[in-house]
Amino acid sequence: MKNCLYVFVFVLILNMMGCSTSRIVLLDSGKSTNAIIVKTDQGELTLNEPNTFTELASARAIPTKPKTISPEMMEEEYGALINSTPKPPxxxxxxxxxxxxxxxxxxxxxxxxxxxxxxxxxxxxxxxxxxxxxxxxxxxxxxxxxxxxxxxxxxxxxxxxxxxxxxxxxxxxxxxxxxxxxxxxxxxxxxxxxxxx
The missing domain is CATH 3.30.1330.60 (OmpA-like domain)
Structure with missing residues (x-):
């Protein structure tokens, strides 16, 4: 029996020089129906393409336009984090x-x-x-x-x-x-x- 579910989304808080930015990434789950809606007081954005992300400067900021992250960059930046997540039930x-x-x-x-x-x-x-x-x-x-x-x-x-x-x-x-x-x-x-x- 194969795993049917995996972590599709994770949020990474980046702290750089006193600023904090949230990055919301939609991972490639191997399914075509996954999506996440990022909604703030200033706007809403849907991520529905695998390996895309948006960033938020604060909880009230407008989500940035979706950007693509390559599998190589995903592995380099987040591989350890993704691999440390619990296996799905x-x-x-x-x-x-x-x-x-x-x-x-x-x-x-x-x-x-x-x-x-x-x-x-x-x-x-x-x-x-x-x-x-x-x-x-x-x-x-x-x-x-x-x-x-x-x-x-x-x-x-x-x-x-x-x-x-x-x-x-x-x-x-x-x-x-x-x-x-x-x-x-x-x-x-x-x-x-x-x-x-």
């Missing part, structure tokens, strides 16, 4: 065999990727949320989905990754990916969601 879905806490073969293959995602975000918080399909009673499914979440929690702890906090939850059959009637087996609902942030 990432979500994984792990699926389970019917009525069990045994991962499907495909889901087992994601475990290495999950470990790498955690390591990239240390220190991080991880939410582990168990789910079930609608086979069995509601009470049974809450318990089963909790067992699945605890299974993944135990695996994460066993990896000794240095996670700051793990939150374990169980939704049972209440939040299906694929809505079904009672008694209908649905493999995509037998899952644990892992959110790493």
């Amino acid at each position: 990432i979500k994984f879905l792990l699926y389970f065999e019917t009525d069990k806490t045994i991962l499907t073969t495909q889901s087992k293959q994601l475990l290495t990727e999950i470990k790498a995602a955690v390591k990239e975000r240390i220190p991080c918080e991880v939410n582990v949320i168990g789910h079930s399909d609608r086979m069995g009673s509601k009470e049974y499914n809450v318990d089963l989905s909790l067992q699945r979440a605890r299974f993944i929690n135990a695996w994460l702890v066993e990896q000794k990754l240095g996670i700051a906090n793990i939150i374990v939850e169980s939704y049972g059959e209440e939040a299906p990916l694929i809505p079904t009637a009672d008694g209908i087996p649905e493999p995509k609902n037998r899952r644990v969601e892992i959110l790493i942030r």
Whole structure:
């Protein structure tokens, strides 16, 4: 699973010889729909082209016309800052065999990727949320989905990754990916969601 979100905008306060200037930069996210509106009492400006910026002499100043910054200049001036920003949250879905806490073969293959995602975000918080399909009673499914979440929690702890906090939850059959009637087996609902942030 690839990262879908990254820091698109950052503000750099430059202090030079007693003056302070704010620079607002729209980073290249790889998507074409990103934009930022810079608004002050004196005017408004939209940045909607990647690697463009505007500057403000004060909170009440008119934003300057957009200027382009080359990727090389971006790296030289802001590379260390950009690289030091936290990685964006990432979500994984792990699926389970019917009525069990045994991962499907495909889901087992994601475990290495999950470990790498955690390591990239240390220190991080991880939410582990168990789910079930609608086979069995509601009470049974809450318990089963909790067992699945605890299974993944135990695996994460066993990896000794240095996670700051793990939150374990169980939704049972209440939040299906694929809505079904009672008694209908649905493999995509037998899952644990892992959110790493």
